[in-house]
Amino acid sequence: MPAYKLTYFNGRGTAEIVRLVFAAAGIEYEDVRIEKPEEQWPEFKPKTPMGQVPILEVDGTMLCQSNSIARYVAKVAGLAGKTPLDQARVDMIMDGMEDVGKKGNATHWEKDEEKKAEKKKEYEETFLPQFYTCLNKLVGDSGHFVGNELTLADITFFNTTDLVGRYFKLPSMDQFSGLKKVMDHVTSNPGIAKWLKERPETPF
């Protein structure tokens, strides 16, 4: 098994999905957090492929882009979907959740206070309920997005929802029986449950 080294800032952000996949898979990795970004980041940044973190170093290669890293680790762990079509379904859920996260981010960082309030209202009262209604329809009877087992799709749904929930009011899961099952499957996965208990509290 190759050595895995994940580097990010000291927070959950875009690295957390990778940490969750490692946890679900029970794969050991080095969880490097840039403690003094003002000092250390300017030196490290030019060494990265696209001037960004998270970075995964494996077999002497540097991978960037959190979803690409997460998919790679999920593949190694057998959590990426069994067939190309299953994998495509996993990928589409990931991309959909990325849209959710990006819109939340844009709303959170809006500088104009009045616009921000409007965007927040739209995000919480219109976008999220509508999108989660679509997502709920995509959950199978098994309580998973794809097939009968945990995949990266389920983990991504949990992670983005968890992160968005720190800044925004989420729609109640009671109306989404499928999504509720997905959340339960993810949080009761032994590796993930352990990580959720042990992971550090960080500002983001």
Place this chain on the structure above:
Amino acid sequence: MPTYKLTYFKHWGRGGVLRLLFAADGIEFEDVRIEREQWPELKPKTPMGQIPILEVDGTMICQRRAIGRLIAKEAGLAGKTPLEEARADMIVDGLADLEGKIVDFFIEQDEKRKQEKIKEFAEKTLPTFLVTYEKLASSGGHFVGNALTWADVDFFAMMFFLKDHLPSDPLQGYVNLNKVRDNVSSHPGIAGWLEKEGASQ
């Protein structure tokens, strides 16, 4: 081989690269191009209220990159190992980040603001991106290994879209990136498609 049905608008947008990927390996597919007026009726039938969508033996897949990766796998263009696949994925994700910036100026309604955004994109955002991507491309003109992957095709598709929106060729001076573009446009299936359809896109 499964049956494929791709649905998107007529224009290049987010569907163009998918048609190129099918063409690259000569994979047969039903190429459904809808008018804007048809969209409201189709929208609620899609998984996330968006197109493009790909129907594979009746299963609906949405999201451009998810679809692109699936076609790439079918066409043998996804990468030869999991690590190569991850590298192709990261190149495509970086391009999607750039796409976000393009959408920003594309949808701007205020004409003056739009021109300002295009100027900033052409003079700052895009060159910064291309400097990074020049380093990620090999001297042989590939982003992954030494063979064509969908990462190369996706890059080509982005430049193909931009050529109609920028005053001059943004790839001037970028040796490796020019090679990537050449490798893609001269790939037999793609060259044929471009000859047939390129002008109308």
